[in-house]
Amino acid sequence: MELALKRKKQVGAKKELYSLGTSHFINDLMTTGIVPALLPLYKQAFNLTYTQAGVILLVSTIASSVMQPVFGFFTDKYPRSWFLPFSVLLTGLGLSATGYVNSYVWLLLAIAVSGIGSGIFHPEASRGAHLAAGNAKGAAQAIFQVGGNFGQAVGPLMIPLFLLATGVKGLGWFALFGLLGALLLMSIVPWYRESLENARLTKKKSSAGQRHILGLIGLTIVVTLRSWTHIGVAAYLPFFYLQQNISLAVADMYTFLFLGAGAVGTFIGGRYSDYISHKWLLFGSMFLTIPFAWLLPHSSGVYTTIILILFGFFVLSSFVITVVYGQMMLPNNIGLASGLMIGLAVGAGGIGATFLGWISDHFGVAFVFDLFVILPVIATIASLFLPSEKKLLGTEKEG
Template sequence: MQAKIENAPIVGEGSFYRRALYTFSGAHFLNDLVTTGMVPALVVMYKDAFNLNYTQSTLIVLISYLTSSITQPIFGVLTDRKPRVWFFAVGLFLSISGLALTAIAPNLIWLLIFVAISGFGSGVFHPEASRGTHFASGTKKGLAQAIFQVGGNGGQAFGPLMIPLFLVHTGIDGLIWLLPLALLSLVLTVPLLNWLNGKVKDFQFKKKELPGENHLPGTILLVTVILLRSWCQVGVVIFLPFYLSNLTLEQSELLNFIFVGAGALGTFIGGLLSDRIGMKRLMVGSMFLATPFALLFPHTSGFLSVIVLLLFGFTVLSSFSISVVYMQLLLPKNIALASGLSIGFGVGAGGIGSVFLGSISDLLGVSTVFTILSLLPLIGAVLAALLPNENKLFAK
């Protein structure tokens, strides 16, 4: 996932560089495939392989999200001050190879270390990848950002499919075959470093601050809504295989793909709709519409459960893309902080919440967790209704 959105225009726009842009998008696909895509889906396999309880299992996700998402604003600030173009290639290599090494982890401690290496690589990768996307975009900023995000969303959606298509046949040991992919990632990214380094030297960034004052109460509310949405999303991905214990691992991970894939589509459609109906209305409406599907899902089966899960994923994540813009309106004096809170911190907190849900699972059972997950969108909708109207923020 993206660490930080560069809002500063480049002095002297360049041309739309398709090769670079699709390289950034492809690299984003690979990164999110192994981090936000595969790690949560692998929890059920790690649990069996290392004989873990639910709390220990969700600790894996916590470490992954802490090192990948929570650190992204930090790396964003560092690369703003002094660009480090090699972060782009090295970060992707570490994110893939770190997960590959979990195949040879002898115990939980080493498993967490390798997962942390993978997450750290993801945190390093995103700021320079985001910066490079801006260099390659020319005057087509919106189109470039959409292509870059599609790469990440696609990786996150396809990550769970690696379980039924490959790892269910090889077990955890099969992850070691990601090492050749890590090496191939260098072939993809290294040739672009000279171009990227040249752009860093030729162009200067100037921060663009939106008019108006920071809106602290609104910021706290929006962060809370993002946290609730993230806890719901990550919770469903992690606990769905445990909840649907009557299904095979392949079937449950296919349902995860449907949920996350529908969310990726919802992210794109939600961004388009927000221009017509407004960001606040879209955020409140999407969270509210997700509630009945969340409540209904535990009581459905067969094909109907697939449809409900698809609609659940589509609605609950359709506000993802507008959260960043909304946060920037609330924090016009701190654009970088706004991006870090809404993307890096907001998504990473989903991993933190999953640990608490894991403890609840150990005490009260997985069904109780799904009851909690079904209420999170409703609480988020109520809080989102209290957000300041974006038209008033624009007027400042």
């Protein structure tokens, strides 16, 4: 019976889905992956304070994440297939420009341009993954989202691999990354255009699903708290270890381990989310994050490596679930739901990271890491109040 169930849960357009996942890798490598890791280089190049470095992350996340629901709301009404290749190209061009600007203001402007490209990409590409999913929504989102999270993980590796040697001027090469992503997405534009039309016709014939706004608000709060934890650790881990006289190259390797484990957690959690309760998987993810958030600042040596891997795995093992969960709560606005789950809530992490920069300036980076344990505790408690899938499906049947 279990095997029969698994056979029924099949992804539809696999080739297109893998293209979307690969482009997601390229896009997120150039935004949430590399921008936090670049903060020490930007700080040195422009003689910035921790707060000013945090503002760079704030601008990036507002443009790339907080604006996603706006783009998602617009494209729910007016989807545009050409947004896919254009968005990744814009992301790459904006990032490459940061290597050649000569002032902090122009740096922020270039970061904003790159972020806008990413903000356009995510709701549209997530809709594409939804259309390619067939009846395996969790598995499809796992393939799509793991590309982005793996891009986040690889981003910090760009620093020790070549940017430490080239300096910020080496960022010019990322224009080619953007071009590569655009060409990849151009190949699936005909399929995406046809799928959008089929979805429009199907929506006209089917009855409208009902929203669960209170559940969506609660889910957004949980994802925001998770994001504050995840992005905060990724952004300030290099600073934390630099203060312990550990080289930037080693600190970025630690960041890679944390983010790479998150990518694995994203895939495994999403792969099995079609068979496990979304609510309790989310609860378990947040609950199991707590001990590793507490242990991290008090660990050293090989224990640090183990703790970072487990911390990263558990904190993002619910990433796919929350996207699918949000789409269930807002069934007729897939772009908006995706923008809220991937964008607004994640973008709030960037805002939190800016505040953490202010705390670091006044109380030290080590103090910030002692605060990270509080966030998953609150998220764990909040997840208990979310509606179950049965309740959501029952509401839809009543509608």
